[in-house]
Amino acid sequence: MAELSRVLIANRGEIAVRIVRALRDAGLTSIAVYADPDADAVHTRLADEALALPGTSPAETYLSIEALLDAARRAHADAVHPGYGFLSENADFARAVERAGLTWVGPRAETIEALGNKVRARELAASVGTPLAPGSDGPVESWEDARDFAQEHGLPIAIKAAFGGGGRGLKVARSLDSIESSFIAAQREAEAAFGRGECFVEKFLDRPRHVEAQILADEHGHTVVVGLRDCSLQRRNQKLIEEAPAPFLTAEQEERLRAGAVAVCEAAGYVGAGTVEFLVGEDGTISFLEVNTRLQVEHPVTEETSGVDLVAEQLRIAAGEPLSVSEAPAPRGHALEFRLNAEDAVHGFVPSPGTVTRFEAPTGPGIRMDSGVRTGSEVPGAYDSLMAKLIVVGADRQQALSRARAALDELVIEGVATVVPFDAAVLEHPDFTAEDGFAVHTRWIETDFAEDEAAQERMTDRAAGAVLPAHGGAQLRRFGIEIDGRRREIALPAEALALLAGRSGPAGGAGEGAGGVQSDRAQFGGNGGGAAGGEDSGAQASETAVTSPYAGSFVAFSVSDGDEVEAGQAVAVIEAMKMESEALAPAAGTVRLRDLAKGDEVAAGQVLAELA
Known part of the structure; x- marks a missing residue:
């Protein structure tokens, strides 16, 4: 059996914080690593020790096997926990950790290799009789x-x-x-x-549900399905809301899902925590999707409904100990998880990096917050948009939904746009909340929800009260006023407040205020808004300019210089927070491309091309 004492966490953000807390519970030393943008991140403060990774980009830091192993050597670590994302499903990293004499908190390298290759995983699933598309x-x-x-x-x-x-x-x-x-x-x-x-x-199965089985397997021959989850609410194949146990499945479907998951994992010789994902069609057809050889983002809903600490089980398995559960636990209650991403849900879920100027978590029965940010935290544009996860538990699904509505009302996140307005709108939608059925599917957000005007209005109304950077980086300030004996909140741009203060203040203030008028025009008068002072910001854009939808990195042009394009046609691709978005032509015309190379940083609203 391996002796675990000092564990290096090869990750960042909320999952690094989650692992720090599990290590603390186990009496083990936690060692965090960080890139330059994360020097003051929450996970670096909470860990027992924190080591810098030289560099700023993911490739130089959290994706560098050499840098991570060097940090493990410097910290005298005896184990590595990869979290999820980054190198968590990289067999070469697992193998390198083991070669360095360290314990890998995860499945064996050969298992990651076999199941990480989706083609080989499909072949394995077929060999044990799992239905496949x-x-x-x-x-x-x-x-x-x-x-x-x-x-x-x-x-x-x-x-x-x-x-x-x-x-x-x-x-x-x-x-x-x-x-x-x-x-x-x-x-x-x-x-x-x-x-x-x-x-x-x-x-591709149209309108399917996404259902997954949480697996735990030890080296003593025990393989257990800890629970089933539904993760159908996705956009761009990224999950936004998850729940456990997966609702509205028949007993036969549940049995097939559990049996299929165990069969695939046992055939692969699986040891560790993992997830077997399936699609469930409208007609009840079950089709194997893939095996994730790591901890999932949505693992808390299974923990809350099973009573099993999955990170603690990972540590037990890595140490060679048997599972603490010998059979599938009966579900208790119902749990929902809301991924709190820094994305502007109202404007197409575009990335929204920046500073979290205020973060206040809800409290009360059945509330859990797994967060990688707090007030004052920076959300870098180089990494995933996930800031935190709100987990809400109730005695049954309806109570969980009711508590979730209250929790989202109480939650305060200011400074960056979030998906909370979307979450709130979903909790009012009968497709998701009906007691007698489940109408959501993996493309529901992009189809049914997007075409529902009432749902879109609810989302827009909820977002209207958010305190965010205004166009050009101007900050909105919210304060309370009393109207007819009732408290109300209003939000105004900080520049506008400064302008008012300048007009009513002492001599000299008026001059600053006058300057503020010009600044406000530059920042708010443009088509789409851009970074203040940024070259070719949205303020400089015309109706014939193709502009960047957000601050990020230029990826490529979708057309050639001089091409004729139609209104709405993709002209360029921009990337931020591991997401790509298209910059669209606002009108038809002949396109003239700006001089941009792959990897160039662009500001929100920056002109990428012009139309003649």
């Missing part, structure tokens, strides 16, 4: 091969990274014309996220 026999060589598959099996098709997970490197093509661009985008995302661009294709 049609798919390619292996990675396809070109987009033409993907088109041929679609012509044989029908549309839509999913183009998926063979060595990825978490929705990265996954694109759905719904027409033959879109296959080429979807294939190229999937390859590009896969290469950027996982270092390998191979992709396979499979038939």
Whole structure:
């Protein structure tokens, strides 16, 4: 049995904080690592020790095996916990940790390798009788091969990274014309996220639910399904709201899901915590999706409904001890998890990095907050947008929903845009809240919800009260006033308040106020808003300018200089917080591209191209 004493956490943000707390419970020393943008992050403050990783980009820091192992040596660590994301499903990292004489808190490298390859995982699932949607026999060589598959099996098709997970490197093509661009985008995302661009294709089930089984397996032959979760509320294949136990499944479906998960894991010789993901079609068809060989972001809902601490179990397994549970625990109550991402839900869930100027968590029965930020924390644009997770537990689903509404009303996050307005709107939607059924599916957000005007209005109304940086980086300030004996809150730009103060203040203040008028015009008068002082900001953009939807990195142009484009056509691709978005032409015309290279930093509203 391995002796664990000092554990290095090869991750950042809220999952690093979660692991720090589990190590503290176990009486073990926690060692955090951090890149320059995370020097003052919460996980570095809470850990027993924190070591710097030289560099600023993910490739230089959290994705650098050499840098992480060097930190482990400097800290005299005897184990490494990878968390999720980054290198958590990288077999080379697991193997390097073991070669360095350290304990890897996760499945064996060969298991990660076998199941991390989605093609091999499908083959393994087929060998144990798990139902599967049609798919390619292996990675396809070109987009033409993907088109041929679609012509044989029908549309839509999913183009998926063979060595990825978490929705990265996954694109759905719904027409033959879109296959080429979807294939190229999937390859590009896969290469950027996982270092390998191979992709396979499979038939895409329309309107399915996403249901997953949480597995624990030790080296003593015990494999247990701790619980089932529903993770159907997704956008861009990124989960936003999850719950446990998965509602509205038949007893037969639950049994098939549990049996299929155990069969795949036992066939792979699985040891550790992991998740087997399935799609459940409208007709009840169950189709194996993949195995995530790591802890999941949504693991808290299973912990709250099973009574099992999954991180503590990971530590037990890594130490060679048997599981603390010998059979599947009966679910108790119901839990919902809301991912609190720094994304502007109202404007297409675009990334919203920045400073969290105020963070106040809700309290009360059934409330858990797993957070990587607090008031004053920076949310860097180089990393994932997840700031924190709100977990709400009730005696049953309806009580959990009721408590969740109250918790979201009490939650305060200011300074960055969040998905909370979306969460609040979902909790008022009958597709999600009905007591007699479940109408959401993996594309519900982009289809049913997006087309529901009442739901969109609820989301917009909720976002209207948020305190965020205004266009050009101006900060909104909220304060209370009394109207007819009732307290109300209003929000005004800080510059406007300064202007008012300048006009009514002493001599000299008026001059500053006058300057403020010009500043306000520059920042708020533009088409779309941009960074104050930024070259080609939104204020300088015209109706014939193609502008960046947010601050980030330039990826590529989708057209060539001099091309004729239509209104709404994609002209460029921008990336931030591991997400790509398209900059669209506001009108038809001949496009003139600006001089930009891949990796160039761009400001929100910056002009990328102009239309003649």
